[in-house]
Amino acid sequence: xxxxxxxxxxxxxxxxxxxxxxxxxxxxxxxxxxxxxxxxxxxxxxxxxxxxxxxxxxxxxxxxxxxxxxxxxxxxxxxxxxxxxxxxxxxxxxxxxxxxxxxxxxxxxxxxxxxxxxxxxxxxxxxxxxxxxxxxxxxxxxxxxxxxxxxxxxxxxxxxxxxxxxxxxxxxxxxxxxxxxxxxxxxxxxxxxxxxxxxxxxxxxxxxxxxxxxxxxxxxxxxxxxxxxxxxxxxxxxxxxxxxxxxxxxxxxxxxxxxxxxxxxxxxxxxxxxxxxxxxxxxxxxxxxxxxxxxxxxxxxxxxxxxxxxxxxxxxxxxxxxxxxxxxxxxxxxxxxxxxxxxxxxxxxxxxxxxxxxxxxxxxxxxxxxxxxxxxxxxxxxxxxxxxxxxxxxxxxxxxxxxxxxxxxxxxxxxxxxxxxxxxxxxxxxxxxxxxxxxxxxxxxxxxxxxxxxxxxxxxxxxxxxxxxxxxxxxxxxxxxxxxxxxxxxxxxxxxxxxxxxxxxxxxxxxxxxxxxxxxxxxxxxxxxxxxxxxxxxxxxxxxxxxxxxxxxxxxxxxxxxxxxxxxxxxxxxxxxxxxxxxxxxxxxxxxxxxxxxxxxxxxxxxxxxxxxxxxxxxxxxxxxxxxxxxxxxxxxxxxxxxxxxxxxxxxxxxxxxxxxxxxxxxxxxxxxxxxxxxxxxxxxxxxxxxxxxxxxxxxxxxxxxxxxx
DNA sequence: GCACTGACCGTTTTT
DNA sequence: CGGTCAGTGC
Numbered sequence: 001x002x003x004x005x006x007x008x009x010x011x012x013x014x015x016x017x018x019x020x021x022x023x024x025x026x027x028x029x030x031x032x033x034x035x036x037x038x039x040x041x042x043x044x045x046x047x048x049x050x051x052x053x054x055x056x057x058x059x060x061x062x063x064x065x066x067x068x069x070x071x072x073x074x075x076x077x078x079x080x081x082x083x084x085x086x087x088x089x090x091x092x093x094x095x096x097x098x099x100x101x102x103x104x105x106x107x108x109x110x111x112x113x114x115x116x117x118x119x120x121x122x123x124x125x126x127x128x129x130x131x132x133x134x135x136x137x138x139x140x141x142x143x144x145x146x147x148x149x150x151x152x153x154x155x156x157x158x159x160x161x162x163x164x165x166x167x168x169x170x171x172x173x174x175x176x177x178x179x180x181x182x183x184x185x186x187x188x189x190x191x192x193x194x195x196x197x198x199x200x201x202x203x204x205x206x207x208x209x210x211x212x213x214x215x216x217x218x219x220x221x222x223x224x225x226x227x228x229x230x231x232x233x234x235x236x237x238x239x240x241x242x243x244x245x246x247x248x249x250x251x252x253x254x255x256x257x258x259x260x261x262x263x264x265x266x267x268x269x270x271x272x273x274x275x276x277x278x279x280x281x282x283x284x285x286x287x288x289x290x291x292x293x294x295x296x297x298x299x300x301x302x303x304x305x306x307x308x309x310x311x312x313x314x315x316x317x318x319x320x321x322x323x324x325x326x327x328x329x330x331x332x333x334x335x336x337x338x339x340x341x342x343x344x345x346x347x348x349x350x351x352x353x354x355x356x357x358x359x360x361x362x363x364x365x366x367x368x369x370x371x372x373x374x375x376x377x378x379x380x381x382x383x384x385x386x387x388x389x390x391x392x393x394x395x396x397x398x399x400x401x402x403x404x405x406x407x408x409x410x411x412x413x414x415x416x417x418x419x420x421x422x423x424x425x426x427x428x429x430x431x432x433x434x435x436x437x438x439x440x441x442x443x444x445x446x447x448x449x450x451x452x453x454x455x456x457x458x459x460x461x462x463x464x465x466x467x468x469x470x471x472x473x474x475x476x477x478x479x480x481x482x483x484x485x486x487x488x489x490x491x492x493x494x495x496x497x498x499x500x501x502x503x504x505x506x507x508x509x510x511x512x513x514x515x516x517x518x519x520x521x522x523x524x525x526x527x528x529x530x531x532x533x534x535x536x537x538x539x540x541x542x543x544x545x546x547x548x549x550x551x552x553x554x555x556x557x558x559x560x561x562x563x564x565x566x567x568x569x570x571x572x573x574x575x576x577x578x579x580x581x582x583x584x585x586x587x588x589x590x591x592x593x594x595x596x597x598x599x600x601x602x603x604x605x606x607x608x609x610x611x612x613x614x615x616x617x618x619x620x621x622x623x624x625x626x627x628x629x630x631x632x633x634x635x636x637x638x639x640x641x642x643x644x645x646x647x648x649x650x651x652x653x654x655x656x657x658x659x660x661x662x663x664x665x666x667x668x669x670x671x672x673x674x675x676x677x678x679x680x681x682x683x684x685x686x687x688x689x690x691x692x693x694x695x696x697x698x699x700x701x702x703x704x705x706x707x708x709x710x
Numbered sequence: 711g712c713a714c715t716g717a718c719c720g721t722t723t724t725t
Numbered sequence: 726c727g728g729t730c731a732g733t734g735c
Contacts (some may be wrong), residue, residue, distance in 0.1 A: 061725080091725050116724095131713070140721090190725050257723065358722055380724080414711095421711045456711095565724050588722050604723080627720065628726045 023272035030610035031285025150191035151259025221246030227259035287316020415496035427451035576612035
């Protein structure tokens, strides 16, 4: 990269990019060119003579990592696989460290990574073993507490001293056992990846220095979402050279529920006293009309760095607020609107994003998009890797790599059925617990267990032989060929046919998924220099739902994007639809009821609004079906805040204004005009604004917005 | 040991 | 409404 490229940046951005060494804090609002600064900075360091592998950039999602990699590639030209900066998520970074060092903590190097369903099965087992009825502590709750502790760096030994409620004490007691099961199963969960890395650094100075010495420069994106463990890992890695650049925005902190603490970004200079601070406050992404809504909304948050983003793009189309009778109508009209825009304007499907608070909301929109033949991508949600047949195959693969993996063993021990039933399975587990060894180690001895019939024992031994044979085979031959042979020998295709006797569609779809998985393995194998099943499984565990196969990529390149607000962080779209803007959804009722998390919901809303570049539509249905029954909804409080209608709830916006606005224009427009209306009619009503507005809005359901602007 | 049936219950967000 | 799980019959 040439220094002349710095001219493309504004002074603040240039300052951030051109700082060569020492700690640097970039406080960057939404759309101020954060990612650009990070990528330019990396490119510049390389041009100043830093070897690319000496640079570590940490991102929050795999998607962000991939995009950054691509942009840096554009800036510095394509390089050899071994001569690029390490750009990864916290979790991938920790996996790499642990694959090198975990034996120091007494784990085998072939550990597996458990996903939430594996965790769930461990939790259930633990609760049963200590005979805790699920009425006093549910597996979910246990996992929730464990995860909370782990994200604060609290291990099983320390947990009980942090427990307050009865459930927490119970959970703390189970925590030790849970961790024990994981260890004997040679497994780590997502939180362990971070926690164990931190523990490794704390207890093994040599490992810490060795890992820290790999890098000269560290950059962390989305720093506001860093939790205590992540913070300490970064501190360990950067403390020697102190070339640490963190970039973030406290207004976009939306992972508090996962242990993220905004304090880390607010108190950066406590630990890095000489840190330079650069603020980016000029927003290039959104029009002024959109940005002023966002600014108005976020001011309702009490605790924040006070800052106001300036819009570099004046004017713009006024954002719309729309309401519909039901959520089905909402989906229909939003999709119709998109379809119309694609036909009438130059807009392409990938100019649009539909953003949700919860994954469950996507269904209606998917159906609608499919029936309108508009291509779409659903980010997150139920993925290919959640399908039963895919999970089955992956369990077989996992077992080959890590036979101690108990959930994998339990999953496939009798899939397809080979006569090993509940009784035998219980006996196997019981024996494993008794000897505190992996269930796998019991398999050779099942003939001695009275609860194993000779038939079950025969099957178990045969199963053992099968896995052992393929352990050897996968080490020698090509992954794909071996996998195909493995699957044939398992007899999975016949099993699919047997369990779906009259449903050819289901048979094809299931078997197709198995073949897709093998294809993915093939693509992986073709791309890597040193492919291994273990690394393939790692990438699925870490990237999982975002892992796209090349074929999908082509297909979905130009598609409407459906995703949650959380998943939308860091992205931008010309046209954004935020749907389900109602109380109970955004803010989510769990955030309102269990604690004071409305501020985080407000930030979530803020993140959504600031994704939009040109055009923003907020909508909600007047009723929502839940468990088969339709229930009335209330518009989200954020709608009142961002339109300025919540400032004085007792004066409230006048009825006649809303009537005209909603009736004539068939849309409640937002923006500057509001102030005028509001002023001249404050005398109108003594009712709280919310009630009034919601009532008035309710009178004009299902009217599509007109083109009229204010 | 295995498949089918009805009662129950109710998901925030993610690596 | 739709997925999960315990209980029942073969």
